[in-house]
Amino acid sequence: MLSESPNFWYKEFPDCGKKRQSPININSNLAEEAGHLRHFDIGDYLESGTINNMTVWNNGWTVTVQVESNIKIKGGGLEGIYSLRHFHLHWGFQNARGSEHSLNGNSYPMEVHIVHRKNKVKDKYEALKDPNGFAVFGVFVKTSTSQRYIFHTKFRSM
Numbered sequence: 753m754l755s756e757s758p759n760f761w762y763k764e765f766p767d768c769g770k771k772r773q774s775p776i777n778i779n780s781n782l783a784e785e786a787g788h789l790r791h792f793d794i795g796d797y798l799e800s801g802t803i804n805n806m807t808v809w810n811n812g813w814t815v816t817v818q819v820e821s822n823i824k825i826k827g828g829g830l831e832g833i834y835s836l837r838h839f840h841l842h843w844g845f846q847n848a849r850g851s852e853h854s855l856n857g858n859s860y861p862m863e864v865h866i867v868h869r870k871n872k873v874k875d876k877y878e879a880l881k882d883p884n885g886f887a888v889f890g891v892f893v894k895t896s897t898s899q900r901y902i903f904h905t906k907f908r909s910m
């Protein structure tokens with residue numbers, strides 16, 4: 753039986769005892785800019801990237817959208833080039849508790865994780881063994897009654 757507190761999950765799941773754990777509360781008063789990091793190059797999202805096929809599925813804990821695309825990212829301290837593989841959603845039963853992570857103690861109704869895999873690894877299993885095998889962009893999502901689009905990119909479906 754799973755221990756009651758995440759602080760003890762490592763007893764049954766040793767990976768939960770490692771230092772790079774979720775969820776993270778980002779405290780903007782304590783956060784510091786890492787001066788050695790450069791901007792991400794996300795030009796494929798903004799210009800030439802295309803999505804050729806998407807498969808939506810329920811994996812039992814979230815909605816996952818598997819993506820076939822030529823979208824790649826680099827920079828930002830990443831080791832080489834990473835390709836878009838999928839995105840998935842984190843949400844809850846209440847808008848006040850949906851996102852996996854939080855900002856200054858505040859959760860958001862939903863969080864989108866856009867998952868990229870390092871091109872130098874051959875598959876997701878090899879990527880899971882590499883501490884830098886994946887690069888994930890997390891985006892907090894707010895609810896709104898407005899129909900204004902806050903994000904637009906050029907996606908093409910076949």
Ligand SMILES: [Zn+2]
Pocket residue numbers: 840842852865
């Ligand atoms: Zn996630």
